[in-house]
Amino acid sequence: MASLLLMGSTVVNGQATALVIATGQATCFSAIVTTEPKSRPNQFDAGLKHISWLLIRMMLVLVPFVFVINGVTKGDWQQSFFFAIAVAVGLTPEMLPMIVNSNLAKGSVVLSQQQVIVKQLKAIQNLGAMSVLCTDKTGTLTEDHIKLMYYADILGKRDVQVLRLAYLNAKGQSGWQNLLDEAIIHYYEQDQTNDDFPY
Numbered sequence: 001m002a003s004l005l006l007m008g009s010t011v012v013n014g015q016a017t018a019l020v021i022a023t024g025q026a027t028c029f030s031a032i033v034t035t036e037p038k039s040r041p042n043q044f045d046a047g048l049k050h051i052s053w054l055l056i057r058m059m060l061v062l063v064p065f066v067f068v069i070n071g072v073t074k075g076d077w078q079q080s081f082f083f084a085i086a087v088a089v090g091l092t093p094e095m096l097p098m099i100v101n102s103n104l105a106k107g108s109v110v111l112s113q114q115q116v117i118v119k120q121l122k123a124i125q126n127l128g129a130m131s132v133l134c135t136d137k138t139g140t141l142t143e144d145h146i147k148l149m150y151y152a153d154i155l156g157k158r159d160v161q162v163l164r165l166a167y168l169n170a171k172g173q174s175g176w177q178n179l180l181d182e183a184i185i186h187y188y189e190q191d192q193t194n195d196d197f198p199y
Contacts, residue, residue: 012176044125048100056092063088146179148187163188 012165068086071077104121111118153159167188170181
C-alpha cells in the first residue's frame with residue numbers, strides 16, 4: 001500500500017498526518033525482528049551426518065555377513081543372530097555425541113577466557129578451521145562515530161577533487177545528515193592541514 005509507513009522508516013523532510021494502526025508485537029517490523037531465521041547446516045553438521053551414514057552402511061553390510069559366516073561355521077543360527085546383533089551394537093558409537101559436545105564445551109570455556117561469547121557450540125569447529133578471519137570494527141556501532149581516513153578516485157589514487165565534491169554533497173544535504181556526511185564534513189573542515197590539502 002503506497003500510503004503505509006512502516007515502523008523503523010526514516011523521514012528526511014516534509015510534514016504529514018499519520019494514523020497508527022498497530023503497535024508493539026503486532027507491527028510488521030516487530031515480526032521481522034522476532035522471527036528466528038532457520039540456521040543452515042554447516043561443515044560440522046555435514047561431517048557428523050557423513051560419519052553417521054558411514055556407520056549405518058557398515059552395519060548394513062557387516063551384520064548380515066557376520067551372521068551368515070558365523071551360522072555356517074558354528075551351525076548355531078540362534079547364537080549367530082545374537083552375535084550379529086552384538087556386532088551391530090558395538091559398531092554404534094553411543095558415546096560419540098557426548099564426546100563431541102564435551103570437546104566443543106571445553107573449546108567454549110577456553111574462548112570465554114579470551115572474552116569471546118559462543119552462542120552455538122557447533123560454531124567452534126568452523127572457527128577452528130579458519131586461517132584468516134575478516135571482521136568489521138565494532139567501534140562504529142558502539143561509539144556511533146565514523147572517521148574518514150582516506151579518499152581516492154576510481155583508480156585508487158588520492159584526489160582532492162573527490163574530497164571537495166564529497167564535502168559539497170555532504171554539506172548541501174537538505175534533509176537528515178547521516179554519520180558518513182558528518183565524517184566527511186569533519187575531515188574537510190578540521191582534520192586537514194594546509195600542506196596536505198590546499199583549500
